[in-house]
Amino acid sequence: MLGAALAVARKDLKLALSGAQGLVQTVLLGLLLIFIMSLSREPGEMSPPLAAAAIFWLATAFGQILVFNFLYGLEEAEGARLGLLLSPAPTQSVWLGKAVAGWVLLFCCQLVFAPAAVAFLGQSVAGSVGLGLLVVAAVDWGLCALGSLLGALSVGRSSRESLLTVILFPLLVPALLAGIRLLETVISGRGLEAVGAWTGTVVAFDAVFTAAALILFPFLYTGEE
Amino acid sequence: MIRLCALAAAAVSILAQYAIWFYAPVEETMGEVQKIFYTHMPMAWWSLVSFVVVFVASILYLAKRRDVYARLAGAAAELGVLMSGLALATGMCWAKPIWGVWWTWDPRLTTTLVMWFVYAAYLLLRASDVGGQRKDTVLAVLGIVAFLDVPLVFISARYWRSIHPAVLGSQGGGMEPEMWLAMAANLVAMGLLWLALLAARTKQLAAGAAVTALLRHGASRN
Numbered sequence: 001m002l003g004a005a006l007a008v009a010r011k012d013l014k015l016a017l018s019g020a021q022g023l024v025q026t027v028l029l030g031l032l033l034i035f036i037m038s039l040s041r042e043p044g045e046m047s048p049p050l051a052a053a054a055i056f057w058l059a060t061a062f063g064q065i066l067v068f069n070f071l072y073g074l075e076e077a078e079g080a081r082l083g084l085l086l087s088p089a090p091t092q093s094v095w096l097g098k099a100v101a102g103w104v105l106l107f108c109c110q111l112v113f114a115p116a117a118v119a120f121l122g123q124s125v126a127g128s129v130g131l132g133l134l135v136v137a138a139v140d141w142g143l144c145a146l147g148s149l150l151g152a153l154s155v156g157r158s159s160r161e162s163l164l165t166v167i168l169f170p171l172l173v174p175a176l177l178a179g180i181r182l183l184e185t186v187i188s189g190r191g192l193e194a195v196g197a198w199t200g201t202v203v204a205f206d207a208v209f210t211a212a213a214l215i216l217f218p219f220l221y222t223g224e225e
Numbered sequence: 226m227i228r229l230c231a232l233a234a235a236a237v238s239i240l241a242q243y244a245i246w247f248y249a250p251v252e253e254t255m256g257e258v259q260k261i262f263y264t265h266m267p268m269a270w271w272s273l274v275s276f277v278v279v280f281v282a283s284i285l286y287l288a289k290r291r292d293v294y295a296r297l298a299g300a301a302a303e304l305g306v307l308m309s310g311l312a313l314a315t316g317m318c319w320a321k322p323i324w325g326v327w328w329t330w331d332p333r334l335t336t337t338l339v340m341w342f343v344y345a346a347y348l349l350l351r352a353s354d355v356g357g358q359r360k361d362t363v364l365a366v367l368g369i370v371a372f373l374d375v376p377l378v379f380i381s382a383r384y385w386r387s388i389h390p391a392v393l394g395s396q397g398g399g400m401e402p403e404m405w406l407a408m409a410a411n412l413v414a415m416g417l418l419w420l421a422l423l424a425a426r427t428k429q430l431a432a433g434a435a436v437t438a439l440l441r442h443g444a445s446r447n
Contacts, residue, residue: 146370149366149370150367150370153350153355153363153367154355163346163349163350163353163355166342166346166349167343167346167347167350167367169342170339170342170343170346170374171343171370171371171374173339173374173378173381174374174377174378174380174381177381177382177384177385178381178384181384181385194384197384198384201377201380201381201384204377204380205377208373208377209370209373212369212370212373216287216366216369216370219287219362219365219366220359220362220363220366222359222362224358224359
């Protein structure tokens with residue numbers, strides 16, 4: 001399963017990075033959001049770290065929708081979905097492959113969002129950058145596990161991409177709250193005592209939705225239109 | 226069964242309303258406003274039960290693929306959204322005079338609101354044509370995922386608040402026995418109404434599906 005998943009992820013990453021269409025749109029949308037949100041502060045004033053972290057995750061959440069719509073949209077051309085389903089690999093490997101590809105793409109986008117948030121929102125990072133990257137990567141996995149599962153909603157003839165936002169965002173609330181709070185800790189460099197509890201929330205979210213996706217994905221990703 | 230439930234709900238509701246206004250004593254500090262509690266709490270309760278029904282029916286649908294489970298999940302989700310929406314609205318009416326704000330960050334409030342959002346999206350998806358032939362399966366998956374999210378939302382909302390000092394304390398327990406009895410009567414009344422509505426809506430959805438099937442059959446014959 002892992003081999004097939006990696007093959008799917010590699011293929012998706014190649015397609016995403018060669019055309020760069022999906023990625024550029026995501027990065028632009030995120031940057032726009034961060035810029036617009038920066039209007040909420042007076043010139044010369046700093047946004048509170050909590051607000052900056054929230055805006056960063058908001059940009060990420062919107063980016064995630066675009067990334068997974070793009071990744072699953074790829075399989076709709078020329079009946080590629082049927083090809084994937086007919087291959088002897090388990091269906092879950094498609095989920096895993098897309099989740100991994102989405103995770104890498106989202107992380108690439110965040111590498112642009114982070115300096116943008118620092119610049120537009122007047123932040124200075126007091127905590128450790130390594131810890132920040134670890135937090136972002138861990139929360140991203142939860143977002144991508146769920147995103148890859150529900151991204152499969154937008155396949156078939158009658159898909160409405162905008163619906164995914166409404167469905168996905170409320171489900172992401174626990175991961176986003178944890179992400180916001182942990183990132184605020186990293187930016188401001190204080191409040192470390194709460195890190196343990198929030199890390200537990202992130203790990204629980206990642207575990208629950210990875211397990212749920214492994215069981216439920218084959219029901220969702222089928223050859224039907 | 227539906228008629229029986231509805232009649233029982235009407236009869237118990239009359240008793241429950243009597244209990245609210247004439248039997249239960251007026252609360253000392255909150256006054257008349259506290260009477261909202263007797264309507265608010267049963268709705269919050271039965272909305273949670275509705276979401277459990279959606280979860281169980283969704284699992285059963287994926288396991289057995291019988292349409293009745295899909296319809297049951299749909300009917301329960303509708304009732305759940307309605308009741309949690311009303312619970313939120315009545316809760317706000319209660320919070321304003323007592324706490325001085327319409328809304329505050331509380332794990333229960335936040336969880337209910339997030340659940341309302343999730344299941345409202347579920348209904349939106351149900352009304353749309355997303356998924357085509359797979360719609361019931363898609364909805365069942367969403368019904369399961371949504372319920373798995375509930376404890377996580379509750380835990381994260383609690384952590385979020387515990388780090389910020391609580392602005393408003395919880396509104397202490399300590400209810401009189403008469404109040405408990407009035408609450409129980411309302412819980413039962415709302416439960417019977419809930420059951421009647423759930424059964425009626427499931428039956429109605431089945432009838433709707435049968436009519437659509439007949440129409441399609443007729444159209445294909447002509």
